[in-house]
Amino acid sequence: MKILVTLKRVVDYNVRVRVKSDGSGVETDGVKMSINPFDEIALEEALRIKERGEAEEVIVASIGGDEVQQQLRTGLAMGADRAIQVSADGDVQPLTAARTFLKLVEKEEPGIVFLGKQAIDDDANQTGQMLAALWDRPQATFASKVELADGKATVAREVDSGLETIEVDLPAVLTSDLRLNEPRFVKLPEIMKAKRKPLETLSLEDLGVERAGGIEAVSYEPPPQRGGGKVVESVDELVSELKSKGLL
Amino acid sequence: MSRVLIIAEHDGENLSPATAKTLTGALGLGVSDIDIAVFAADPSGVAEQAAKLEGVTRVLSIDHDDFEHFLAARLAPEIKALAADYSHILMPSTTYGKDVLPRAAALIGVNQVSDIQEVIDERTFKRPIYASNAIVTVKVDEGQPVVATIRTASFAAAGEGGSAEIESRDAQAEDPGHTRWIGVEGGEGEGPDLSTAPIVVSGGRAMGSSEGFDIIYSLAKKLGAAVGASRAAVDAGYVPNELQVGQTGKIIAPDLYFAIGISGAIQHLTGIKDAGTIVAINKDPEAPIFEVADLGLVGDLFELVPELESKL
Numbered sequence: 001m002k003i004l005v006t007l008k009r010v011v012d013y014n015v016r017v018r019v020k021s022d023g024s025g026v027e028t029d030g031v032k033m034s035i036n037p038f039d040e041i042a043l044e045e046a047l048r049i050k051e052r053g054e055a056e057e058v059i060v061a062s063i064g065g066d067e068v069q070q071q072l073r074t075g076l077a078m079g080a081d082r083a084i085q086v087s088a089d090g091d092v093q094p095l096t097a098a099r100t101f102l103k104l105v106e107k108e109e110p111g112i113v114f115l116g117k118q119a120i121d122d123d124a125n126q127t128g129q130m131l132a133a134l135w136d137r138p139q140a141t142f143a144s145k146v147e148l149a150d151g152k153a154t155v156a157r158e159v160d161s162g163l164e165t166i167e168v169d170l171p172a173v174l175t176s177d178l179r180l181n182e183p184r185f186v187k188l189p190e191i192m193k194a195k196r197k198p199l200e201t202l203s204l205e206d207l208g209v210e211r212a213g214g215i216e217a218v219s220y221e222p223p224p225q226r227g228g229g230k231v232v233e234s235v236d237e238l239v240s241e242l243k244s245k246g247l248l
Numbered sequence: 249m250s251r252v253l254i255i256a257e258h259d260g261e262n263l264s265p266a267t268a269k270t271l272t273g274a275l276g277l278g279v280s281d282i283d284i285a286v287f288a289a290d291p292s293g294v295a296e297q298a299a300k301l302e303g304v305t306r307v308l309s310i311d312h313d314d315f316e317h318f319l320a321a322r323l324a325p326e327i328k329a330l331a332a333d334y335s336h337i338l339m340p341s342t343t344y345g346k347d348v349l350p351r352a353a354a355l356i357g358v359n360q361v362s363d364i365q366e367v368i369d370e371r372t373f374k375r376p377i378y379a380s381n382a383i384v385t386v387k388v389d390e391g392q393p394v395v396a397t398i399r400t401a402s403f404a405a406a407g408e409g410g411s412a413e414i415e416s417r418d419a420q421a422e423d424p425g426h427t428r429w430i431g432v433e434g435g436e437g438e439g440p441d442l443s444t445a446p447i448v449v450s451g452g453r454a455m456g457s458s459e460g461f462d463i464i465y466s467l468a469k470k471l472g473a474a475v476g477a478s479r480a481a482v483d484a485g486y487v488p489n490e491l492q493v494g495q496t497g498k499i500i501a502p503d504l505y506f507a508i509g510i511s512g513a514i515q516h517l518t519g520i521k522d523a524g525t526i527v528a529i530n531k532d533p534e535a536p537i538f539e540v541a542d543l544g545l546v547g548d549l550f551e552l553v554p555e556l557e558s559k560l
Contacts, residue, residue, distance in 0.1 A: 013514075013515070016514060019382045095353070095354060095357075098354060118496075122377055125346050125350070125362055126353070126359070129320065129347065129348075129349075129351040130351065133350075133355050138321055138426045139347075139351065141320075141346070141347045142347070144489070154430070157343075158489050159343040159490075160342050161432060162433050162434020162488065162489075162490050163433045163490075165430040165432070166319070166427060166428060166429055168427050172426075177496070178483075178496050179483065179489060212358070212359055213389070214388060214392050215361060215386050215387070215388055215389070218386065219384070220382050223376070223380055223383055226540050229540070229543060230543055230544070231543075232543055232544065235555045235559055236559065238543060239556070239560065241543055242504070242543070245525060247525055248560065
């Protein structure tokens with residue numbers, strides 16, 4: 001079985017982004033970029049599945065300009081076997097991404113496609129579910145535990161009410177939640193080795209993907225700032241402040 | 249013509265408050281025709297509750313044994329079958345809505361607007377991105393349905409007093425047979441629901457252990473509050489994951505929020521930005537939580553929290 005893992009290049013999660021003063025977008029020039037943290041978790045899980053002998057190959061894929069090759073190389077250094085870059089300019093909305101990954105699914109025929117549950121830039125949380133719909137296969141989203149046996153995956157999912165378990169037939173789409181695992185660190189020799197691993201470049205046009213837009217970003221603004229707070233000196237003062245606000 | 253369809257969230261017996269909040273978001277569209285679809289194995293009780301919500305035109309009651317558990321692969325084709333009659337399809341931005349609706353959107357052939365926090369007009373919405381460090385205004389093209397999830401923390405629940413008609417509909421799709429529900433653990437927590445409680449008391453890594461968390465539970469009980477937690481506290485195993493507040497946990501907007509022993513990482517602040525009053529108790533005066541707190545108290549939480557409880 002092959003596992004396809006999708007990696008999105010995003011602003012590093014430690015960076016506090018700023019909205020451009022003209023409201024045209026978010027400042028990304030000179031900002032540290034990384035693999036979306038949820039995608040890193042998805043890749044880690046795929047690698048563990050392979051290390052247990054339950055998969056033969058792990059392929060990483062990303063959509064975007066040549067800069068995404070950095071994240072693909074990092075994925076290869078973590079242990080993926082090969083990488084596919086689908087080159088595309090501009091805004092790639094989730095449905096376009098799902099259509100693109102469907103083309104890769106048809107080409108590679110993986111048993112599992114593993115995505116992060118959401119990208120920390122657009123916070124959309126859509127692509128995995130959309131891919132599963134287009135592929136007409138099961139989805140197990142927000143996975144915090146995955147067990148494979150007999151062509152099926154048993155997945156514990158983090159839902160509002162607790163931990164839900166479902167069983168899905170493979171092939172299937174899984175999306176990772178934070179607590180699925182702790183991704184490994186990349187070691188220097190692995191980075192050197194990753195440079196020699198295959199990285200194939202295709203384009204949306206090569207794959208015949210029809211772009212799906214339909215939602216236009218009109219403007220961006222910073223979130224409203226909270227009013228200046230006050231540091232109180234004692235519990236008594238805290239209680240009286242809360243009482244004066246009518247909260248207690 | 250504009251018509252809105254809301255897919256109800258419920259546990260088989262009770263309509264979730266998330267649905268009434270989604271309705272408030274829908275009312276902001278200024279559209280008079282708002283239907284609620286209830287998919288359930290036995291929808292009658294939930295459908296009656298939905299029909300009482302103020303502003304609902306019609307409740308579609310769709311029963312099938314398959315709908316006992318909300319499996320996205322089963323529900324998405326049902327939603328698509330209903331979609332042709334509507335200009336807007338909405339669900340709450342809960343784990344349920346997040347799981348099901350993008351699958352339906354893809355079948356319909358459109359992108360989804362995730363997490364609407366403000367309705368500008370029928371096709372223009374504000375939503376948070378980058379862990380709520382930016383707000384984007386998006387416009388959905390004319391000629392395509394608006395498929396969207398509503399950020400429940402941004403809207404109050406719609407009131408009762410309506411009397412919508414209830415219409416039975418038949419299921420349209422078949423069980424694809426590839427996804428099976430096994431079970432669910434958790435949710436047996438005491439006290440009010442974290443997503444809707446007016447007061448929330450949250451603890452962080454500084455609680456040190458699950459026993460350390462006892463002072464949080466105790467204070468919450470005294471206040472009639474729900475208990476929350478930071479990711480660090482959940483990862484350390486002090487409390488179960490469904491208590492996590494933040495970008496990847498629950499996004500809440502209580503009137504009063506206590507952040508105790510929580511440093512205030514960006515990802516946590518995302519979950520509480522809309523809280524009415526934030527109180528921070530932390531021994532580190534430089535902790536980022538104090539930048540957003542309305543009231544801060546610096547000191548040892550193991551002394552201050554019991555003292556606070558005793559003085560309430």
